[in-house]
Each structure stands twice: as C-alpha cells, then as structure tokens.
Amino acid sequence: MDSWGGRRVVALAGGVGGARLADGLARLLPADRLTVIVNTGDDFELLGLSISPDLDTVLYTLAGVADPARGWGIEGDTFHCLEALRSLGDPSWFQIGDRDLATHLTRTQLLRAGMTLTQVSSELGRRLKVLPRVLPMSDDLLRTWVLTEEGPLPFQEYFVRRRCEPRVTGFRFEGEESAQPSPEALGALDTADVVIICPSNPLVSIDPILRLPGNQAKLANLPCVAVSPIVGGAAIKGPLSKMLLELGRASSALEIARHYQGLARGFVLDQVDAELSTQVEVLGMRAASFPTMMIEARRRARVAEQVLDFAESIL
C-alpha cells in the first residue's frame, strides 16, 4: 500500500487533530498524491502581522517542528519577544513564540509583496521542506465569529483571549457572501479520488471550508470519509464538546456523524465508540471503528492507513 494505488487524496483540516492525520497521510502517500486544504476562518491580524494559526499548525506538523504537547507553535520555542511586548503594554494574549514569529513576519511580507495566501503557503511549505501541498481554503477573507452570550467574538478572541469561556449560541462567517475557494483548492477537489475530513472541529474548522461555494457540491460527487474528533463523548482537544453542549447538541461521535450526514459516505469512529456503528449506518453512512488517537507521531501513519483502507472499501 505504499502508494495506495496512486489515488489522489484531499484532506480537509483545521488545527491539531487535522494536522496529525494529515501528517499520517503524508507519511504514507507520495507527496504529489496528497493535498491538504486548511481552514483559514481563524486567521487574524495582530501587531500588523497576518497570522494563519491552522495553516501554521499543519505546516509545522508536516515539517516535524510542531510542539507535540501544546499542539500549536514550534517545539522548544521561546517567548522573549512576547514578554517584551507585554512589558511595552502591547497586546500579548496571543502566544507568539520567537521562532514562530519568523513565519508571521515572512507571511506578512510576502502577502504585502502581492502574493496570494495560497502562493505564500506554498512558499512557506517549500522553505519548511514540507512536501505535500498545503493550501488555504481560500485567498479571500472568510472569518469565523463565535456568537456568545457576551456578544460576538472573533474566533481567536474567543479561543485564546477568552479561553473558550463565554457560552456559545452560534457562529457567523464574515465574508461568506463573497469569499470563493481558491482555484488551487477547487482544482485539487476536481482531480481528487477521495476526500478525508480530518478529526478537526466540524463547527469552526471544517464548516468554514464547506461553506465556500462549490465545495459541498464537489464533495457530494466524491467518496468522502470523515474521522470523528469526538472519542468516548469528549473532544481530544479544544472546545468542541463544550460548544456542542452549549448549542443543545450531544457531545458524541454520533452527533458528528449526523453533522456530516449526506456529505460523508464513510464515518470513522474510535474503537471506544464501536457500539455507535449501527446508529451511524442508520444515517446512510458506512462506519468503521479502530484506534484513532494520534498524540504519538508513530501512531499517525497507522491511523492514516486504516482510514485509507476504509475509504478504498467504499470507493
């Protein structure tokens, strides 16, 4: 299975969980057979820098420099610039490491020089020696706002500054009337043989990608497999469980399967949720269950392999 039959795989990813499965896929597939389309709804500007947290998490993870414990930033990074910013009275709530800052400086420079975010991401990937293509979902602005009982918050303000504390009532996607998927992302979907929806937060990482015009229609024509980010009733990382409960939904893998009903043909449950398989199949999807935890890097290729095998079985 070293080339997985030469099939072209597109992975949709947000931050940590998505990056880990993308890394597993990258360890299995020839580089020219894998494209990762990454959520940019969390992107923001701080201190004049253009910051793309999910793109960075995917790039750093594929480059092997991601911090394994934190799930963001670069392993072993220091925070001396941030400390100095704090002592200068500047906004310092977003944890920018000193090495991480180099990526933001470079991205910002290249964007100002007129490159698209897609071109910048390819350039950063090249410089970080990341072989598969890592594409932003769009070169246009589509910003996720978290609607809360305290009012709407830009995603990073909710996520980092407010530590996901405000109660969530919904989401708004600023720019969704006009934002288009990038030509490169559309092209990758046009030539894909299978799409993997990584175990990212469906509400704030995958939905922004799916809301871009044309993406859902393209996915409907492709074998698409989603991997549950909820294991045993809780999210591996991040605020997904809390969000689901606050929205009056269940924090369960079955709820995630419902979310992707009509879109994903196959749904991967963690083995601890194997008993949900029947209920998933009632939704009209094929179900598979196996160990999906990928905190350890060496687990990633194995999970990716089982996901691809499952996808192969539903082609």
Next chain:
Amino acid sequence: MDSWGGRRVVALAGGVGGARLADGLARLLPADRLTVIVNTGDDFELLGLSISPDLDTVLYTLAGVADPARGWGIEGDTFHCLEALRSLGDPSWFQIGDRDLATHLTRTQLLRAGMTLTQVSSELGRRLKVLPRVLPMSDDLLRTWVLTEEGPLPFQEYFVRRRCEPRVTGFRFEGEESAQPSPEALGALDTADVVIICPSNPLVSIDPILRLPGNQAKLANLPCVAVSPIVGGAAIKGPLSKMLLELGRASSALEIARHYQGLARGFVLDQVDAELSTQVEVLGMRAASFPTMMIEARRRARVAEQVLDFAESIL
C-alpha cells in the same frame, strides 16, 4: 550642581557614544531640562518593520536595558526569531534580537496607525520609563547613503551587512531637499540654553542632523560644545577612523574640531589628547581636556558633569 542652574540642555546624538553621554546627562539633569535629538539617517525598513537604530540605542541606554558590550540591542537578548528567519531564507544580516523585535513591531504599528516618529518615540520612551525627551531629528525621510568604491550603499547595508569594508568616497543624504526638522526638535533648540554635540560619528550621525534646514542657524546662536569621538587618534567604536582616512583626512581629535569649526564654541578632548588643546583654540574654539571614556556606566555622569561645567564656562 544637581540641577545645573536650571539650564535647558539639548544633546545631539547618534548611536553608542552619543547614547552614553546622553545617559550621563540624564543622570545629572532634571528630566524636563534635557532633550536628546537623535539621528534618523540610519533608519531603514526590513521585513516590513520600521527600524530606527540610533533612537533605539539612545532609548535602551537611557532605560538601562542596553547591552553594554555590543553597544546595540537589549542586554541578554536572544536571537531565536532571527535564526528562524535565516532558516526560512529571509534576510537575516541585521541582528534583531527577540526582545528588540518587540520595539520594532510596536514602532511599526504606531507609525501605521498615523503617529509621527516623534510621537512614537515619546510613546516608546514612556513605555520604557525613559524620563528625558528623546526626539528623532525629523519626522521626514532623510536617509544616509555611503558612497563607496563599490557604489552607493544605504547606511545599514554598509555598516552591518558589509561590515564597513567598502572604501568610502563620500556620503549622500537622500531627502535632504525636502526633509524638515520636526517642530518638537526645533522647539527644543529654540528654548535651549546650551547644545552638546555628543561623541558620535560627525560624518554619519551628527551631519544628518546639522543638514536639516534651520538647525545650523539655531546652533550658531547657542553655546555649543562638541565632545570628540576620536581619542588618541582612533574612534572608540565604529568606522569613523577608517572613514576619515579613506576620505584623505586625519583620524585625530583635531580633525573633528576642524569639522565643527564655526559651529561649536567649545571642544572637549580626551585627556590623552590634551596636547591638541592649543591647536583647537587656534581654530577659534575653547578647548577642555579630561577623561571622556564612558564604557562603564558609572563614568557617564562624571563625564557629563565635566562637559556641562565646561559649557557653563563659555556661556
């Protein structure tokens, strides 16, 4: 002499040597009696950041955070962002420390928000708890180019990237047709009782200030004392001696006195150059000689005191 008779002192300064004497003056004078006007001819843009090396050296020195050995940057700073930029293939010839970077990010942000460089410098001074006013010589662009046998080089390219290696044939001051001194700098000179030209490089640190329209005329009406940056035939720091020799001039304190002839009423020699006093006085200036080395911080107030006493004697 703790208030030096309430007189208002303006110091003209470039980088390290100027910053050290300004620091000595700041240790002696009430904060509202001292204004430091700083060369901005070395300012440049890198990675989208607005960098003002001399302003930073003066601010860091007065704030007590300057690196005492290097003469630039912040003591104990790290260079992790720079290392990451280098590994990303970005320009990394200018040594930006991680903590130093916070200053550049803040300055760039405030300038983009519409503040003048003067306002930004006051704001940075306030945040760094620097009490005397530190003013850029101008809010306009006046950029020093070093003319060399290899062609013209922007100052920082010559100074840092090329390590002052190319032979100097002259200087060009881009923007000098239109650059004006800032209203704040003009106002400080209007109300000054004495002007101290710090031991900075006259060719590339002081001359840009003097070239701004009106400054020389104002200085001509004020008691002005210059302190020699050349001690025993060599510059304490930087390329001044090399520049003078390449221009066919002598690397001596007397040559510096000649440079300021007609402008400075008094000239301070280091004690090792005491025998030049008579020759300096032949130029029509009063001369004084005493130890002027200020590498150790505790020497600075003593040197400043002797400079002020000398200035007092020629009022």
